[in-house]
Amino acid sequence: MTPFPPKGVYLLRKLMKKSILFLTFAVLSLSANWDENMQNCINKSDAKACESFTKKLSSECENKDKTSCFLYADMLGRGLGVEKDLVRSYEIFKSLCENGSSEACYELATKYLQGNGVEQSFDLSANALDKACKMGSKRACNVLELVPKN
Numbered sequence: 114m115t116p117f118p119p120k121g122v123y124l125l126r127k128l129m130k131k132s133i134l135f136l137t138f139a140v141l142s143l144s145a146n147w148d149e150n151m152q153n154c155i156n157k158s159d160a161k162a163c164e165s166f167t168k169k170l171s172s173e174c175e176n177k178d179k180t181s182c183f184l185y186a187d188m189l190g191r192g193l194g195v196e197k198d199l200v201r202s203y204e205i206f207k208s209l210c211e212n213g214s215s216e217a218c219y220e221l222a223t224k225y226l227q228g229n230g231v232e233q234s235f236d237l238s239a240n241a242l243d244k245a246c247k248m249g250s251k252r253a254c255n256v257l258e259l260v261p262k263n
Contacts, residue, residue, distance in 0.1 A: 154194060163194030171195075174205070182209055183217060190229065203230030210241065218245035219253045 150169070153162035167188050173181035182205055188194055190202035203224045209217030218241050224231055225238035239260065245253035 160194070163188075165194075167194030179209060179212075179214060183214065183220075186217075186220070190224075199224075199230030201230070210244065213248065215245045215248035215250035215253065218242070218248065219250050222253070222256075 148166075148169070150159075150162040150166040153159040154166045167185065170181045170185035170188065174185045186202045186205035186209070189198045189205070191197070203221070206217045206221045206224060210221045222238045222241035222245065223229070225234045225241060227233065239257075242253045242257050246257055
């Protein structure tokens with residue numbers, strides 16, 4: 114896989130940042146049975162609600178709930194409701210990607226691209242995007258279309 118060219122990094126980062134927040138809200142909206150703390154955390158930025166919601170996600174992640182792990186990793190990466198832990202966020206996304214989550218592979222690509230929780234690597238970012246695309250992530254395929262081919 115061809116590494117990202119330095120001039121394309123800015124555009125890719127911008128596209129990925131917008132997609133991350135959208136995906137988080139889309140996944141949350143599908144989980145109608147989650148409690149009021151989630152609503153208050155997302156809609157009102159209520160710190161106590163975020164902390165409570167994050168604890169719930171952490172517990173559910175420990176019980177191998179993939180959606181909870183995904184959201185927990187995202188919140189760890191942002192420091193939302195929990196102390197920011199970029200390394201742990203990276204580790205969770207990597208594990209989810211290795212276990213077949215295309216969206217986790219996409220998030221892993223952003224970690225490699227930005228060097229968040231892991232050493233920056235354009236090659237590993239491109240590989241993670243390629244894997245996500247092959248697993249069916251339309252947005253990963255769209256980003257890969259922007260990468261010049263040699």
